[in-house]
Amino acid sequence: MKSLAELTELKEQAEKKLRVRKSSGKPQIIVGMDDCGIDAGAREILKKFLAEVNQRDLDVIVTQTECSGQCDQEPVVTVQLPEESKVTYGNVTAEKLEQIIEEHIVNGNILEDLKLDQ
Amino acid sequence: MEQSIYRSHILICGGTGCVSSGCKEVRSSLEDELARHDLEDEIKVLETGCHGFCEKGPLIIVYPESVFYCELKPENMEKLVEEHILKGKIVEEFLYQEPVTNESVRSYKDIDFYKKQERNALANCGHIDPEEIEEYIATGGYQAIGKALTEMTPQEVIDEVKDSGLRGRGGGGFPAGLKWQFASEAEGDKKYVICNADEGDPGAFMDRSLLEGDPHRIIEGMVIAAYAIGADEGYVYVRAEYPLAIKRLRIAIEEAEEYGLLGDNLFGTDFNFDLHIKEGAGAFVCGEETALMASIEGKRGMPRPRPPFPAQKGLWGKPSNINNVETYANVPDVIQDGAETYKQVGTEGSTGTKVFALTGKINNTGLAEVPMGITMREIIYDIGGGINDGKEFKAVQIGGPSGGCLPEDKLDLTIDYDSLLEVGAMMGSGGLVVMDEDTCMVDVSRFFLDFTQSESCGKCTPCRVGTKQMLDILERITTGEGQEGDIELLEELAENIKSTSLCGLGQTAPNPVLSTLRYFRDEYEAHIYEQNCPAGACEELLGAYVIDGEACVGCTACTDACPVDAISGEAKEEHQIDEDACIACGACVEKCPVDAITQ
Numbered sequence: 001m002k003s004l005a006e007l008t009e010l011k012e013q014a015e016k017k018l019r020v021r022k023s024s025g026k027p028q029i030i031v032g033m034d035d036c037g038i039d040a041g042a043r044e045i046l047k048k049f050l051a052e053v054n055q056r057d058l059d060v061i062v063t064q065t066e067c068s069g070q071c072d073q074e075p076v077v078t079v080q081l082p083e084e085s086k087v088t089y090g091n092v093t094a095e096k097l098e099q100i101i102e103e104h105i106v107n108g109n110i111l112e113d114l115k116l117d118q
Numbered sequence: 119m120e121q122s123i124y125r126s127h128i129l130i131c132g133g134t135g136c137v138s139s140g141c142k143e144v145r146s147s148l149e150d151e152l153a154r155h156d157l158e159d160e161i162k163v164l165e166t167g168c169h170g171f172c173e174k175g176p177l178i179i180v181y182p183e184s185v186f187y188c189e190l191k192p193e194n195m196e197k198l199v200e201e202h203i204l205k206g207k208i209v210e211e212f213l214y215q216e217p218v219t220n221e222s223v224r225s226y227k228d229i230d231f232y233k234k235q236e237r238n239a240l241a242n243c244g245h246i247d248p249e250e251i252e253e254y255i256a257t258g259g260y261q262a263i264g265k266a267l268t269e270m271t272p273q274e275v276i277d278e279v280k281d282s283g284l285r286g287r288g289g290g291g292f293p294a295g296l297k298w299q300f301a302s303e304a305e306g307d308k309k310y311v312i313c314n315a316d317e318g319d320p321g322a323f324m325d326r327s328l329l330e331g332d333p334h335r336i337i338e339g340m341v342i343a344a345y346a347i348g349a350d351e352g353y354v355y356v357r358a359e360y361p362l363a364i365k366r367l368r369i370a371i372e373e374a375e376e377y378g379l380l381g382d383n384l385f386g387t388d389f390n391f392d393l394h395i396k397e398g399a400g401a402f403v404c405g406e407e408t409a410l411m412a413s414i415e416g417k418r419g420m421p422r423p424r425p426p427f428p429a430q431k432g433l434w435g436k437p438s439n440i441n442n443v444e445t446y447a448n449v450p451d452v453i454q455d456g457a458e459t460y461k462q463v464g465t466e467g468s469t470g471t472k473v474f475a476l477t478g479k480i481n482n483t484g485l486a487e488v489p490m491g492i493t494m495r496e497i498i499y500d501i502g503g504g505i506n507d508g509k510e511f512k513a514v515q516i517g518g519p520s521g522g523c524l525p526e527d528k529l530d531l532t533i534d535y536d537s538l539l540e541v542g543a544m545m546g547s548g549g550l551v552v553m554d555e556d557t558c559m560v561d562v563s564r565f566f567l568d569f570t571q572s573e574s575c576g577k578c579t580p581c582r583v584g585t586k587q588m589l590d591i592l593e594r595i596t597t598g599e600g601q602e603g604d605i606e607l608l609e610e611l612a613e614n615i616k617s618t619s620l621c622g623l624g625q626t627a628p629n630p631v632l633s634t635l636r637y638f639r640d641e642y643e644a645h646i647y648e649q650n651c652p653a654g655a656c657e658e659l660l661g662a663y664v665i666d667g668e669a670c671v672g673c674t675a676c677t678d679a680c681p682v683d684a685i686s687g688e689a690k691e692e693h694q695i696d697e698d699a700c701i702a703c704g705a706c707v708e709k710c711p712v713d714a715i716t717q
Contacts, residue, residue: 001378002386004264007255010377014256020127021245023182033205046125050160054123061182062125064206 019059025082027060027105029053032076034067040074045092049077052101060105073116079104090116124162126203127181131244133168133330134323134362135484136175140191141165144176147192151199161203167331167366169244170485171231174214179226179244186226187212217481217503231482234500236463236471239447240487243331248366251373254334260379262450263341267385270453275346276302279449281457283469288314288405288442289520289546289622291468291535294449297439300429301347304437309349311340312433312440314410315356315363318402319518320569322549324473325443327485329356329363332447333370337380337393339446342453344391347439351392355410358397367395402519402573406621407440409575420575421621442547444473464490468534472545478515478552479506488533495529498552509554512653513638517546519566519573520626522633523559542633544626558655559638560645564592566630570623581624584615588631597658600646609635654717661717662700663707667692669714676706676715 001007019026031037031046042064050062070076073090079100080086087110089100096114103109130136130145145163152158169177174188178198185208187198194212201207213222214229223229237243246253254260266275280295301309313336317325329336340352356364371393374380382390396414403409404419411433413419432438448470452460464470468490474497477483481503488497494514498504505511513523522543524531531537535545553562571585588611591604612628619625635642644650651659665676665685672690684700687693695706695715707715 001260001264001384004261004268004385007260007264007385010252011255011258011261014252017123018127018246018253018256020124021181021184023184030206035205038205047160050123050125063182064204066205066207 016057016059020061023061027058027082028078028080029060029062029100029105030078030080031062031064032066032068032070032074032078033064036067036071037074037076042075045075045077045094045097048094048097049101052097056101056106058101058105070116076116081105081108088116089114124160125182126161128161128163128203129166129179129181129245130163131167131169131175131177132165132362133172133175133244133327134360135168135172136177137362139172139175141176143192144178144190144195147195148178148199151195152203155199155204157199157203164247164250166245167243167248168327168485169226170235170237170240170327170487171226171229171482172484173482177244183208184225184227186214186224186229188214230503231484231486231501234488234492234496235486236489237487238451238463238471239328239335239444239473240331240485242335243327243485246332248331248333249369251334251370251377251379254332258454259334259450260338262453263338263345263379264385266342266345266453267387267389272302272346272348275342275453278457279346279452282452282460283457283464283467284445284448284452284460285468285535286442287444287448287472287547289517289544291545294441294445297429297441298343298346300427301349301432301437301439304430306437308351308436309347310433310436310438311344311347311349311352312407312411312414312428312438313340313352313354313443313446314405314407314440315354315360315443316398316405316410317357317360317443317547318400318405318573319520319547319549321477321551322475322518322547324475324485324548326360326363328443328447328473329360329367333363333367334374335450336367336443336446337370337374339441339449340393341380341384341391342449343439343441343446345389347437349439350390351394353394353396353414353433355396355398355404355414357400359400364395364397371395401575402570403575403621403623406623409621410440411438420577421623423620444548465532465534467536472533472548474548474550476502476550476552478550479509479554479557480504480552481506490534491532493530493532494524497533497550498529502552505552505554507554509556511552512555512557513553513559513562515551515553515562515566515630516549517544517629518549519570520544520622520629521546521549522629523553523562523637524633525637528637542629542636544629556653556655558596558651558653559634559641560592560651561596561653561655563630563634564589564596567592567627570627574623574627578618578620578624580615580618581620581627584611584619585624585627587611588615588628592631595642595645596651596656598645598649598656600642602646604646605635605639605642657702660702662697662702663695663704663715663717664697665693665695666714666716669712671712671714673711675709675711679705679709681705
């Protein structure tokens with residue numbers, strides 16, 4: 001270790017690997033993962049979200065939840081930005097997934113046309 | 119693509135407590151289940167040091183939800199993975215249940231055991247992988263030594279530690295900054311820093327847990343001390359009975375060397391520091407600093423008179439600074455956050471926190487870090503969950519074999535170095551052994567004397583012969599052979615041993631006897647003058663049982679239970695116990711449905 005700056009750089013790199021252990025105050029992508037979701041391909045959607053978050057180096061929590069009762073709309077994905085209300089999207093595909101990340105997570109714009117009524 | 123970021127981390131407690139309750143089997147079952155569901159790329163499993171809540175092990179925390187599962191078995195993993203990890207459903211049945219309300223608690227932060235704690239030294243224990251230096255660095259690790267080396271002079275480091283009020287956590291409570299000042303001012307071409315990890319008090323395991331859970335914090339504290347006093351070499355003296363602590367410390371030292379955090383020219387300065395491990399063979403006396411240094415030198419672990427103190431003539435005759443594990447664990451925070459912030463916690467004379475090992479007749483055994491100035495009642499009842507099996511509290515033994523037993527009327531005492539000394543106990547290393555109504559206080563002091571007597575190194579007469587005499591008297595009293603004058607003789611011996619022994623072992627060995635005589639003298643008197651053990655613990659003093667004829671319903675349950683056929687009587691008629699045949703085993707008492715049998 002040659003300097004404090006080198007250590008700080010290493011710290012920032014290392015912190016990324018521990019991001020998942022601090023979830024409060026972070027954007028969350030919550031994938032419905034009950035049997036209905038899994039049957040509709042939610043596992044693949046979750047993996048793609050995770051890969052996308054990794055690739056873009058985003059500090060976003062990707063997690064899953066039980067059935068929300070909208071089984072016919074699965075895969076269902078909820079986006080929760082800090083201090084904003086939850087927005088739920090239905091029939092999420094790989095294509096829609098990229099839109100959700102790009103528009104909603106990165107730019108903070110809700111995709112009104114994909115949004116499900118609560 | 120390299121999966122650098124996982125969606126979930128599963129942290130398994132891998133402290134010695136959880137290893138013995140089966141965490142290794144739980145981990146391998148968990149990994150099998152994750153593989154079966156093809157989840158290995160999404161979920162990272164890692165082993166941490168002690169969470170402190172050993173009573174409820176094996177423990178798991180699942181992130182990002184921070185769900186705390188406890189008392190897990192390998193066969194539970196199938197359900198845990200299928201429900202929680204795959205589908206996101208929290209498995210209620212594996213959550214911790216508050217014993218009073220029976221409510222399930224999701225996050226460990228909401229469990230009473232953790233609520234009143236202030237985990238600073240233990241901040242990372244249970245939350246990082248101790249075998250992964252980058253996890254320590256991610257939490258801000260090694261920033262303090264970087265700051266000290268590049269922005270502070272050695273004297274500024276010493277002044278900061280002095281100003282923080284940090285006192286030695288190993289027992290004596292000597293101000294750490296002052297100790298560093300002495301070692302810094304001592305003349306010498308070579309100096310050493312030493313970490314005392316020879317934790318020997320029965321029931322104490324805080325140093326072991328710190329080394330197992332966050333070894334880099336100890337290393338960082340030692341490097342800071344070395345810079346402050348001008349040492350370039352150090353030793354961690356750790357007992358060989360702590361194999362996991364040694365293993366993790368060894369890995370940590372190798373990693374620190376690899377990352378240039380130990381070795382030459384740290385942070386681009388001309389400061390060099392090498393660290394070694396010395397395994398001790400587990401003699402209690404080697405926790406005494408001069409005996410410890412003799413042991414590192416390869417000599418028999420025996421103390422020598424002080425002065426000269428280690429700061430003047432320490433290891434191999436060179437100026438040395440020796441602190442306990444927990445003391446070093448506090449140092450990075452003092453330097454990183456500053457003395458003013460550090461002092462915000464604790465009392466004026468005792469700043470910061472203290473880690474206690476809770477054991478004995480208490481519901482929540484484990485490790486608790488609390489602010490100095492907390493009361494004993496808060497530790498035992500709010501954190502410890504009170505006494506086992508609904509029994510009555512009788513005493514708490516604090517400070518190990520050098521400490522004392524405190525009775526119920528001292529429960530509201532605020533805990534700091536000085537208040538404990540005033541009531542005849544001491545902080546010690548932080549062992550707390552809780553005792554209930556069934557504990558005989560004479561027997562407790564016999565137990566501790568038996569320990570110190572057998573651990574006495576034999577170099578000085580008061581300790582070698584004196585403790586043996588005291589032990590003989592205590593053994594006599596607990597077996598019904600106590601004589602008039604025994605109490606006075608114990609007191610006289612105790613004072614002599616305290617004032618004339620060579621080292622701390624002998625000087626404090628009589629403390630358990632003196633404190634029990636101070637608070638529970640009536641129990642000693644009952645043993646000697648009435649041949650009675652009020653707690654019913656000393657077997658040889660237990661009298662025969664008698665049946666209350668009016669209460670007896672003649673059910674014959676006791677007759678069947680008695681192993682020596684000492685009970686006679688027809689069914690539905692009054693029964694009698696033959697006093698001469700009765701061995702006072704108490705088997706009949708347990709069976710009697712109407713509580714008609716007493717001693």
